[in-house]
Amino acid sequence: MSEPSTDLIARIEPIQRAGDLRPGLAARLLDPLWLLGRQWMLGEFDGEDAGTPVSVEYTLGHYPISRVRAGNVDIKVDNLGTPLERAIESLPSGRKHWTLQRRVETGALLAQLLCDAGYADAARSLLDAFSLGKDTDPDDQDDTPAARLAALTRGRVADGEAVREALLAGTLPGALRAPAIEAEIAAWNALVTGIIEPPAVEAWQPERLEYAAEIDCDGLSSPLRVSEHHGDGLRWASVDMTKAPTAPPPKTVTLQRTPTALRFRGMPQARYWECEDATIDLGAVDAPAAELGRTAMLQMAMVYGNDVFLAPANVPLGALAGVTAFSVSDTFGDVLGPTALTAATRTGTAPGRGWALWAPQCAGAPMPWLFFPPALAAPLIGEAVDDALLARDEMANRVWAIARLLEGEDGRSRAPTVNASPDTTTATSAEDDADYRYRMANDAPSGWVPLSLQVAADGRRLVRERNAATDTLLTRLLPEGTAVCDEEVGRDGVSLRIENVYARGSDGVTVTWTRVRRSPGRGGAASGLRFDQALAIKKP
Numbered sequence: 001m002s003e004p005s006t007d008l009i010a011r012i013e014p015i016q017r018a019g020d021l022r023p024g025l026a027a028r029l030l031d032p033l034w035l036l037g038r039q040w041m042l043g044e045f046d047g048e049d050a051g052t053p054v055s056v057e058y059t060l061g062h063y064p065i066s067r068v069r070a071g072n073v074d075i076k077v078d079n080l081g082t083p084l085e086r087a088i089e090s091l092p093s094g095r096k097h098w099t100l101q102r103r104v105e106t107g108a109l110l111a112q113l114l115c116d117a118g119y120a121d122a123a124r125s126l127l128d129a130f131s132l133g134k135d136t137d138p139d140d141q142d143d144t145p146a147a148r149l150a151a152l153t154r155g156r157v158a159d160g161e162a163v164r165e166a167l168l169a170g171t172l173p174g175a176l177r178a179p180a181i182e183a184e185i186a187a188w189n190a191l192v193t194g195i196i197e198p199p200a201v202e203a204w205q206p207e208r209l210e211y212a213a214e215i216d217c218d219g220l221s222s223p224l225r226v227s228e229h230h231g232d233g234l235r236w237a238s239v240d241m242t243k244a245p246t247a248p249p250p251k252t253v254t255l256q257r258t259p260t261a262l263r264f265r266g267m268p269q270a271r272y273w274e275c276e277d278a279t280i281d282l283g284a285v286d287a288p289a290a291e292l293g294r295t296a297m298l299q300m301a302m303v304y305g306n307d308v309f310l311a312p313a314n315v316p317l318g319a320l321a322g323v324t325a326f327s328v329s330d331t332f333g334d335v336l337g338p339t340a341l342t343a344a345t346r347t348g349t350a351p352g353r354g355w356a357l358w359a360p361q362c363a364g365a366p367m368p369w370l371f372f373p374p375a376l377a378a379p380l381i382g383e384a385v386d387d388a389l390l391a392r393d394e395m396a397n398r399v400w401a402i403a404r405l406l407e408g409e410d411g412r413s414r415a416p417t418v419n420a421s422p423d424t425t426t427a428t429s430a431e432d433d434a435d436y437r438y439r440m441a442n443d444a445p446s447g448w449v450p451l452s453l454q455v456a457a458d459g460r461r462l463v464r465e466r467n468a469a470t471d472t473l474l475t476r477l478l479p480e481g482t483a484v485c486d487e488e489v490g491r492d493g494v495s496l497r498i499e500n501v502y503a504r505g506s507d508g509v510t511v512t513w514t515r516v517r518r519s520p521g522r523g524g525a526a527s528g529l530r531f532d533q534a535l536a537i538k539k540p
Helices: 022-026 034-040 086-088 100-116 120-129 143-154 160-169 178-198 292-303
Strands: 053-070 073-076 212-216 224-231 239-241 252-255 319-330 335-339 371-373 380-393 396-405 424-426 436-441 448-456 459-463 483-485 493-505 511-520 531-538
Touching: 053 086, 086 335, 086 493, 086 511, 100 120, 100 178, 160 178, 178 459, 178 511, 292 380
Parallel strands: 424 531
Antiparallel strands: 053 073, 053 212, 053 252, 053 319, 212 224, 224 239, 319 335, 319 371, 380 396, 380 493, 396 448, 436 531, 448 459, 459 483, 493 511
């Protein structure tokens, strides 16, 4: 009885056991006969009937975006040229954010539109009916920046807020309701509405200090989830899948491409003992034993680099796309496939069962799909409108929301004035012979908003309570009653800033919006808050 035949597969792979890879990577040649022996051992004298791929045919399917939702608000996505960030990141300004600067700019813009269209009389009637500051005292001596701007524009510019309120209420003067200027009034109102009340799903979650939304796609039974988005640009890593697709993609296209061998800068020669040129020195690569990432990269470059081929695919904008089937033809005419594409990861669906580049996660496992959002590459970011730091004060055992920049009525942001409590007091009269006076607690610096800790069954919250001294600070970042999860504010703190974004979509239309951007802080804070003090009395 003959023994069953077995196939023995011998394989040589680099295994990192020493702390220095340079001797092995350099592969110094000392004996030509030894070199021939090494080539024979590595099988370089053996030939294989292995074909090279010459044609790839694949089917690309995609689920196009249809809606963006957050809570009970949803927006239908009709124009994929508009950046998706504008719908998710936009903060509605509201009535209370009609600053003096916005009133001046919008009023001047409407007058300019009317004059450019040849309706100078309508522009003059606009100024007569809605003159900015006509009810204020011209002799007011207030020297604040907002007062100086009001004095400069008094009687010269129309109040944009008053004009829009009259337009919405239908109480515009007769000269401004003429059919000839309806187009200019409508264009102005659309522009102002986009600035004051942009289309937003209110995805900002103040309790988590991040954005959260859902994206519906045609053909998907479950939405894509945008979570832990910090307002720093929407990309493929911002979206995960709640459930793997069960229905086939509604749109598919079959393409045929010629694959090309993978080439990258610094790629070693295909044969191990082939002399390298002077553009790369593999002997200079340094990879300690504990640096597994660099070791894996070297193994990929030296062992599998010449086994990878590329076949380009044009992925549609604003869709969840993937290759549903593909087949490969080689130089011998053999065809491999068609077969389905699977993720290059270990088997199993448990969390942490693998990793894949550019692949959305579903239940902790990567999916063989690519989400290509209609996002921006390089938007123009303005200066911070409001800037705050949430930090822990270990000495005072408090968490503070520190206002570093606040938007003024004139549209400019300024740092609040910091006032320090004195360490001495002045005697109230000459007969006061006391040397010390008791103070329960000193005042916190200006712009420091305290957050109180509240413990409930669902977790620990940092709540901003009503405080007459700070109720006008950070009303957009942290409105009154906001409860922030305690674990969101770590030892390094959290930096929050409201900023304006100006961009141009892929359709060429310019868009603007206001967003919150979160970033790590720079450590704890020291408010100087002290309790139970005995202050020395300064004698007159």
